Amino acid sequence: MTETVSRVGGPRIDPMLLTGVLPFVVVLSLWALAPALADIPAYKLPSPLTVWDTFWSMTADGSLASEIWASLRRLAVGYLLGNLIAIPLGLAIALNRAVAETMTPVLSFFQSIAGIAWVPLAIIWFGVGQGSVLFVIANTIFFASIYSTVIGVQSIPQVLYRAAACHGANQWHIITSVVVPGALVQILVGLRTSMAYGWRALVAAEMIAGTNGIGYMTLEAVQWYQTEIVLLGMILIGILWLALDFLIFRPIERMTVRRWGLLQ
Amino acid sequence: MTDVSAAAVRGLPLPRVKTSQWRGILGILVVLALWQVSVWIIALPAYFYPAPVDVAAAFVDLINKGILPAYIADSAFRYATGVATGLTLGVCFGLLIGLSRFWSRLLGPIINFFYAIVEVAWIPLLVIWIGYGFNTILIAISYVVFFPVLYNTLTGVQTVQQVLINAVRTLGATRRQVLTSVILPSALPNIITGFRVGAGFAFRGLIFAEMIAAGSGLGFLIFDGATTRQTDRVVVGMIMMGVLWLALDRLFLRPVERATIERWGLVRAQGGGS
């Protein structure tokens, strides 16, 4: 059964620079003029200038940098930990067809509750703070990744195994020349998907169970009606994700999967 | 590959369950057994590490008191309306952008930008603007379904075989007939795939939104259980979440996806491609 490789990130929407910028201008103008147009109180929609000033003051005193750094560091640790354990373990599980079939429903179940559902349990176990957030991130990434890996190995056509055996391949050769390349597309997709889930888990877990970080900063500001910080947090979350996507995942995809013609 | 034939040989009246399904059930039982063993080893109070039997008791309790069915109904309603809204908007905008170069140039970049702001990040602002409750959750869920549906609709529309459009045009089809008889059916498998992706993110988004912005529902149950140190209820909520998602995915989303690909994926295969 072939899994449809679905597009989570954008395909070619063709933007001409001039017309593409127009909606941003419109949105910014509406934002700036909103208090004048509709009777919106400042605490609900602070002006773009206020947000801009907040950005500069938080950058100047270093608080913004430390929040961003705390979040990114957590994400990196959770991502590495989760994937480094999940991918080899997934390969090991999937090598034996019987074991793979035994584990697939269980893994599928854990993948479906991975992440945010564990936050309250993590709070009971580790308390509010770094430990809980890291646990939730690693948990999310681990289950997303291992599920992708197992599915990836399972979708390798039987023919290829037999072909390799015909050529006299031993178990190790089969692993390196059939299993790993064959599952590679799904593993790479899993790397991207697990990051998508992991990023959401990071922001969400910081909001509920964190004591620092971008997510924490954004939700905490609601209590003090500091909407300019909420808006700043949202924009930063968007920019950070774009950066992660463009600087890390697109290049990897270009260099490996696209080049090998495995994805449209 | 099934052992129905093997069973027939042995003369046993085995039900039509494939080996892989038996193995899957075994896997689940193994995990349950490991859970119970870990409870004996860890030997901490139930409010910290509940045993399967504690969780089962909590499940029965929640049903007796009518709490679980009511919460599931609330979550399901929010999910269904949010997902339906996101799907509709996503398809409409996907068609608009896919069929018109003007709209794709105009809206493309700003949609890409908002896609980067994950739905989770909107919840604080929505709470300030709208407050807690149904509307906030509806907007958050629709938002998260909108983007994958839009992008996949776009792909579907953009990969329609030109041959087919031309063929239908030579038969005298109007623009609307081209849309309904070629473009929409051809894009349908993509739309459903996008819908499945969106539905997955939306489910988790729902649980998170309920933790923060609702007074009922599965997400609230999980969060409230932790606040009141009723960890067995937390686990009930988590298990229900997994079971419901698997039911939704295996009984609805995947079969519908396969069925549309089977029925309309052919439209793509026929122009000599795919």
Next chain:
Amino acid sequence: MTRGLPSEWRTPVYALVTMVLVMLTAAVWGRIGAASHLRDLDLTQGADIAVSLTFEPERFHIEAFQRVGRYQGWSDGRARIMSADADALRRLARNYWVRDIEILEAQP
């Protein structure tokens, strides 16, 4: 009827039909229960009522009571609600976890 269905559509259709049936059954069961609870009751607006449960009410139930009227407290298996709204009470009676509903006699 299902003979005409292509095999792939069977699962979702069966699942959908089952779900609808379950929901209908639940609704009907609730209405029957409500009718039996509220039979013989004189539901003038603003009556004081007692709702008996087989368990101690939690916040979920107390919130439900407060949607009906003024919740006064819980003692020997019954919750007292003052000035109950008739429609809200009918909705409450549909819940299967409600054991019984009685009108409270006015205490001198």
